[in-house]
Amino acid sequence: MATGIPSFKVILHGEYGVGKSSIFRRFMNDTFTQATGKQSTIGLDQCTRTIDLGSQNVKLTLWDTGGMERMSFIGSSYYRGAHAALLCYSVNNKDTFSILSQYILDIVMNAEGAKIFLCGNMTDQLGPEGSEGNAVTDTDLDQFMSQCQDVLSGVYRVSCKDSSGLEEMFRDMARVLHQDTMSRMTMRRDMIRPGDTPEREQTTEKKRCC
Amino acid sequence: MDETYDVIVMGTGLKECILSGMLSVSGKKVLHLDKNTYYGGESASLTPLDQVYQHFGKPEVGDKFGRGRDWNVDLIPKFLMANGQLVKLLIHTGVTRYLEFKSVDGSYVYKGGKIYKVPADEREALASSLMGIFEKRRFKNFLQYVQDYDENDPKTFKGVDPSMSAKALYEKFGLDANTQDFTGHALALYRNDQYMALTSLDLIKRCRLYSDSLSRYGKSPYLYPLYGLGELPQGFARLSAIYGGTYMLDKPVDKIVMEDGHVVGVSDGKDTAKCSVIVCDPTYAQDRCKKVGQVVRAICILNHPIENTKDAQSVQIIIPQNQVGRKDDIYVCMVSATHNVCAKNYYLAIVATTVETDNPEAELKPGLDLLKGVEEKFVSIVDLYEPLDDGQDSKIFISKSYDATTHFETTCDDVLDLFKRITGEDFDFSKVKHTDVEAVGE
Numbered sequence: 001m002a003t004g005i006p007s008f009k010v011i012l013h014g015e016y017g018v019g020k021s022s023i024f025r026r027f028m029n030d031t032f033t034q035a036t037g038k039q040s041t042i043g044l045d046q047c048t049r050t051i052d053l054g055s056q057n058v059k060l061t062l063w064d065t066g067g068m069e070r071m072s073f074i075g076s077s078y079y080r081g082a083h084a085a086l087l088c089y090s091v092n093n094k095d096t097f098s099i100l101s102q103y104i105l106d107i108v109m110n111a112e113g114a115k116i117f118l119c120g121n122m123t124d125q126l127g128p129e130g131s132e133g134n135a136v137t138d139t140d141l142d143q144f145m146s147q148c149q150d151v152l153s154g155v156y157r158v159s160c161k162d163s164s165g166l167e168e169m170f171r172d173m174a175r176v177l178h179q180d181t182m183s184r185m186t187m188r189r190d191m192i193r194p195g196d197t198p199e200r201e202q203t204t205e206k207k208r209c210c
Numbered sequence: 211m212d213e214t215y216d217v218i219v220m221g222t223g224l225k226e227c228i229l230s231g232m233l234s235v236s237g238k239k240v241l242h243l244d245k246n247t248y249y250g251g252e253s254a255s256l257t258p259l260d261q262v263y264q265h266f267g268k269p270e271v272g273d274k275f276g277r278g279r280d281w282n283v284d285l286i287p288k289f290l291m292a293n294g295q296l297v298k299l300l301i302h303t304g305v306t307r308y309l310e311f312k313s314v315d316g317s318y319v320y321k322g323g324k325i326y327k328v329p330a331d332e333r334e335a336l337a338s339s340l341m342g343i344f345e346k347r348r349f350k351n352f353l354q355y356v357q358d359y360d361e362n363d364p365k366t367f368k369g370v371d372p373s374m375s376a377k378a379l380y381e382k383f384g385l386d387a388n389t390q391d392f393t394g395h396a397l398a399l400y401r402n403d404q405y406m407a408l409t410s411l412d413l414i415k416r417c418r419l420y421s422d423s424l425s426r427y428g429k430s431p432y433l434y435p436l437y438g439l440g441e442l443p444q445g446f447a448r449l450s451a452i453y454g455g456t457y458m459l460d461k462p463v464d465k466i467v468m469e470d471g472h473v474v475g476v477s478d479g480k481d482t483a484k485c486s487v488i489v490c491d492p493t494y495a496q497d498r499c500k501k502v503g504q505v506v507r508a509i510c511i512l513n514h515p516i517e518n519t520k521d522a523q524s525v526q527i528i529i530p531q532n533q534v535g536r537k538d539d540i541y542v543c544m545v546s547a548t549h550n551v552c553a554k555n556y557y558l559a560i561v562a563t564t565v566e567t568d569n570p571e572a573e574l575k576p577g578l579d580l581l582k583g584v585e586e587k588f589v590s591i592v593d594l595y596e597p598l599d600d601g602q603d604s605k606i607f608i609s610k611s612y613d614a615t616t617h618f619e620t621t622c623d624d625v626l627d628l629f630k631r632i633t634g635e636d637f638d639f640s641k642v643k644h645t646d647v648e649a650v651g652e
Contacts, residue, residue, distance in 0.1 A: 044452045066451035072459045075249045076257070077444035079307060080437055085576065109279075 005050065007059035009081055010175045011111070013103050014088035015096040015103075016070045019121040022160035023088065024064045027170060032160055041067040051174040058174040061087075079110035083177055084117060084153070089136065091120040091157060092127075097136045100144070104151060115153040115180065117173055118145075124159040211458070211481040215241040217632070218476050218483060220463060221250035224439075224618075225609040227446035228625050230490050231303055232637065234453035241478070241483055242450060249447055251491060252592075252612060255282040255440030255551070262509070266588040275511055275585065276553020282438035283509060283551065283588075286612045287560035288621070289314055289526060289544035292423040295622035299365045299431070300445075308445040312549055314432035315522035319396035320529040321388065325518055325580065328528075331421065345386055352383040354415045356417045361509035372411040376557065379410035386531070387415040395530035395539050401564065401615055402531055402538050412528070419619075432526060432617070436550045463494060472605045487632060488606045492595035495608050499595040505562060505614045506570035506591045508577075510584040516544055517582055523548040523557075526616055529576050538564035540577045541616040559584075564614045565591065577630035600631055607632050 012020040021041045025031050028047040033040060044064040051058050063082075068074050079085075085107045089096040100118070107114055124133060145152060153176050158165035216238040227249075228572060230242045248254055256262045258278035260270040265285075271618050282648045290296050292313070300306045318325045321340060328339040332350045341349060360366045370379065380390045398416035405413065423431030435441045451457055464479040466488060475484040492499040515521045522544075529540040544559040545551050552558045561577035570591050578584070595606035610624050629637050 038454070038456070043452060045304075045452050066448055068448070068451045068457050070456070072457035073247075073249075075444040076437075076447070077249075077441045080441070081310070081472065 005059050006178055006181060007048075007061065008083040008174070009061050009063065010086055010173065011063045011078060011082045011086045011114075012065060012088060013074075013085050013107065014096060015090075016067070018088045018090040018093070018096045019160050020088050021064055021067075023086070023119070023121065023158070023166070024062055025158050026163060026166045027060075027062050030163070032163070037055040038067050038070060041065075044063055049170070051171055053171070053175055053178060058178045060170065060177075062132060076110050079107065079114070082107075082111040082114045084115040084173060085111065085114050086117050086119050086173070088119045088121055089170060090122045092122055092125050092133075092135045094136055095138070096136050097140060097144070101148070104148060108151075116151055117156065117169075117176075119151055119155075119169065120157040121160055123164065124161045125156050211478060212483040213241070215239045217241075217487045217489060218243065218485040220244070220488065220494040221251045221475070222249045222447060222459070223491050223609070223612075224253040224443045224446070225621060225625050225628070226251070226441035226489060226491055227450070228299060229609075229628060229632070230445040230455055231305070231449035231453070232625075232629055233489075233632070234442060234450040234455040235303065235368075236633065240450060241485070241538075242447065242457050243352070243461045243463060244459045244613045245462045245494075249459070250440045250443045251493075252285055253284075253439060253443055253579060255284050255438030257282045257438075259283070262588065263499040266590070268588075275556055279551040280547070281558075282440065282549065283558060284439045284554045284560070285507075285509075286439070287292050287507070287541070288439060288612075289434055289543065291419055291619065292426040292431055292433050293419060293616050294423060294470055294617065294619055295626070296442075296618040299622065300624075303446070303449055305449050307447040308448055310436045310525075311433040312436065313427040314430045314434055314526060314545075316519050316525040317396070317430040317432065318519060318525060319392045320527060320576070320580070321392070325527055328392065331424075340392065341389060341548040342399055345389055348384050349389050349393075350460075352385060353417075353421075355383070356414050359414050359418070359420065361411070361415075370410060372409060374410045375598040376405055376410050376413040378415060379408040391530045392528075392530050396528045397421075399528075399615070399617060399619070416582065421503055425581070430526070434524060434545060434549050438549070466495065466606065468604070471603055486605060489609070489628065489632065490606070491609050492597070492611055495597075495606060496595075498598050498606060498608060500598055501593050502596045503594045504565035504570065505589055505594060505612075506565050506589065507560055507562040507573070507575060508574050508588075510559045510561065510578070510581055511552075511586040512559055512581055512583070513546075513555065513585055514582075515546075515557055516542075516559065516580060527580060528616075529578070529619055531561055534576045536563075536573070536615065540574065541614065542577045542580060543616055556585075560574050562614050562616075602631065 005072050024044050046061055046063045048059055048061040065074055156169040217233050217240050219226050219242045222244040230240050234240045260278055262283045263270050317327050317328045326340045329335040332353055335349050336346055358366050397420045398413055420431050433589040464477045467475040467477055473488050475482045519525050523545045523546045527542040531537055531539050534569050540563040542561050546557045547554045559581055561574045563573055571589050594611040596610045601607040607628050613620055
């Protein structure tokens with residue numbers, strides 16, 4: 001356990017079929033499969049990767065849901081000790097986006113203090129400008145972000161198919177998580193305040209990378 | 211729902227979840243249903259605290275005892291033996307990766323109205339005030355014998371026939387009634403005195419399980435998962451899901467569909483899911499079970515640790531039946547915020563025993579007295595069920611209700627026996643590769 005490298009548990013979350021397992025597979029061995037349905041998720045469990053942040057190595061352990069969200073609830077145990085949740089939706093399916101506030105509630109309830117990151121997947125399937133249809137628009141996203149300003153620690157758009165945005169996302173998450181622990185550790189040295197210390201946002205600017 | 215499966219499992223209690231996991235790993239196509247909205251059935255941990263009040267039909271209290279959300283209250287109290295079968299199952303299946311454990315601080319035994327630390331090795335035996343000076347020597351010799359015993363090496367039997375009764379073995383070492391009491395009940399963890407007629411080999415093996423478990427992590431032979439026992443069934447459910455198992459909660463089952471005396475599916479009133487085997491807990495097949503007894507349990511909220519335990523933050527106390535004129539032991543399990551099951555400065559103690567009279571709650575008195583004042587108490591009396599048959603004809607395999615024992619050995623016996631009946635094969639423990647659970651913190 002005590003390897004000296006800071007290590008973080010990150011859980012994947014979001015509606016069935018938005019590509020959580022595809023993100024997992026990109027994280028695990030940078031592969032992609034067209035297969036869909038329950039079968040494609042079998043065997044995916046958790047995977048740890050060391051990410052080099054230049055000054056520091058950081059370990060991310062990504063957990064997949066095992067497809068349990070398909071017909072059921074994931075169960076509180078999945079959330080235990082999570083440092084972060086990667087909340088996924090499909091950029092061309094508004095329904096998977098509108099339900100996210102419900103998921104945020106679940107995460108806040110079950111994984112106290114976990115950082116929440118937002119990830120829109122399937123950017124390769126977006127049609128040309130103006131043909132949005134059921135797609136999640138920038139306005140939708142802006143509105144959502146202003147609603148949960150203090151909750152989101154990062155917002156990303158990726159495509160698992162053409163692999164764009166993924167490495168940047170994993171690296172940025174590792175950076176934010178690491179920075180957050182560092183700032184909390186500094187605070188612990190500085191302050192003598194018994195009980196809970198309010199979390200002071202350091203330089204974790206919220207940026208959209210897409 | 212409208213599909214064909216190899217096995218349909220009903221109820222997400224620990225036994226059903228372990229079986230679901232093992233069967234999925236063995237390549238079976240599993241559908242796992244539960245009528246409740248949460249995982250765990252009887253082996254769930256209720257949270258927040260108000261859910262416990264609801265469960266027992268009491269008005270809610272909100273944050274009266276610290277933050278309600280910090281509570282994860284087990285309905286059935288048990289600890290894991292660090293070297294026991296459940297730990298082996300957890301390791302073999304990789305489910306340990308989903309959970310975190312801490313060891314339990316202390317293991318105590320009741321004698322003449324007081325509690326004593328259970329002496330488990332020679333040094334502790336010599337230091338213990340549980341026995342007189344001469345008895346200590348005899349007990350030390352007994353422990354030494356047990357420690358050196360090797361089932362496969364007759365030389366270590368030292369002239370004792372393994373089929374000799376436990377009682378005769380005690381006599382051979384000249385152990386008095388008191389020492390027999392705590393050896394049989396606090397070390398070997400027998401629930402009553404019927405074991406005296408069993409073989410000495412059984413007694414020796416159980417004592418060894420205790421000492422081997424103790425030597426693993428130190429303070430006591432017991433482990434307990436952070437956030438409560440309800441994490442265990444969820445861990446095995448995840449295992450099952452990862453190997454292709456399908457989960458449906460909040461799914462009432464209308465009926466089990468039979469054809470020619472064996473099961474062919476499960477119906478929810480609209481659809482029928484087909485299967486050739488059913489695994490379930492007794493509540494899903496009441497008509498195929500018989501009542502075999504009752505257990506009474508009192509869940510107590512304390513605002514102080516238990517006296518004379520050196521303020522242990524988690525502890526087990528065994529009250530051997532002879533000490534209080536009973537046939538069955540009384541068990542006290544206490545856990546606290548160190549295991550993330552209650553708010554800071556509170557303690558959660560569960561007193562339990564097998565019911566012998568028609569005033570079950572009064573039977574718990576010796577245990578409750580040790581707690582010295584409780585803030586809140588929830589008493590339940592539950593019926594224990596066993597299946598009427600072994601399920602070979604109907605292909606409906608039903609687990610037994612959870613008994614009063616404070617560890618998971620009988621739970622695992624039932625699971626492994628069910629697994630064998632379902633698949634026709636033993637579960638092979640020798641496949642277990644590594645043998646360390648990651649214990650965290652103290």
